[in-house]
Amino acid sequence: MKNENRKGKGEVGYISYMKKKELLFALGLFLAAAAVFVTGLALNDWNKGNVFTIAAAVLIIPMARFLTQFILLLPFKSVSEEIAAEVEQAATGGSIIYADNVIASTEKAMQLSFIVITSDKVFGYTGREKEDAAKCREYLSSTLRRRGYDFKVTVTDDKAKFLNMLKSSDSAAGIRFENEEAKQRFDETRSALCRDLESIMV
Numbered sequence: 001m002k003n004e005n006r007k008g009k010g011e012v013g014y015i016s017y018m019k020k021k022e023l024l025f026a027l028g029l030f031l032a033a034a035a036v037f038v039t040g041l042a043l044n045d046w047n048k049g050n051v052f053t054i055a056a057a058v059l060i061i062p063m064a065r066f067l068t069q070f071i072l073l074l075p076f077k078s079v080s081e082e083i084a085a086e087v088e089q090a091a092t093g094g095s096i097i098y099a100d101n102v103i104a105s106t107e108k109a110m111q112l113s114f115i116v117i118t119s120d121k122v123f124g125y126t127g128r129e130k131e132d133a134a135k136c137r138e139y140l141s142s143t144l145r146r147r148g149y150d151f152k153v154t155v156t157d158d159k160a161k162f163l164n165m166l167k168s169s170d171s172a173a174g175i176r177f178e179n180e181e182a183k184q185r186f187d188e189t190r191s192a193l194c195r196d197l198e199s200i201m202v
Helices: 014-043 051-073 081-090 133-146 159-168 180-199
Strands: 096-104 109-117 121-125 152-156
Touching: 014 051, 014 096, 051 096, 081 096, 081 109, 081 159, 096 133, 096 180, 109 133, 109 180, 121 133, 121 159, 133 152, 133 180, 152 159
Parallel strands: 121 152
Antiparallel strands: 096 109, 109 121
């Protein structure tokens, strides 16, 4: 049975969902490690030199990973349903919309509240005052160029400007292809682009 509360990358509420998930997993593993460690002490005359101590230490490793992910996501917030509705309404036919995006470069994690893929462009909206739109654009653009894409990337921190760009963009749904093979290449390129974008999202 599908979990209705589960959120995937690009869905509204993903950041909130992941923060709760990572924290719960970290706490669960910490409690499990503590229980195993104390059990080992109780069974070995309070001597920590036993196999239970090793087992507890092993549990700490994944706990640290979940905790690190939680700390990474902590400064970021999910977008509101209202803004998501505005973006969906502004986007032209055939656009692919990703919400609640946190992308991680080698230097830092950055929030792009929305990434929208049109026929030949990628639009981003930071939605966060502390975010540097120019750095987000530079990272996103250089990453896509290295992976062989010729999509123009534009990122802004101005919501009105972002919505206007979406409204005036070319409709992917309205493209007329010479043949079925050209349409297939177009669809495959956008699908590959989505996979590559998701690979740099936290």
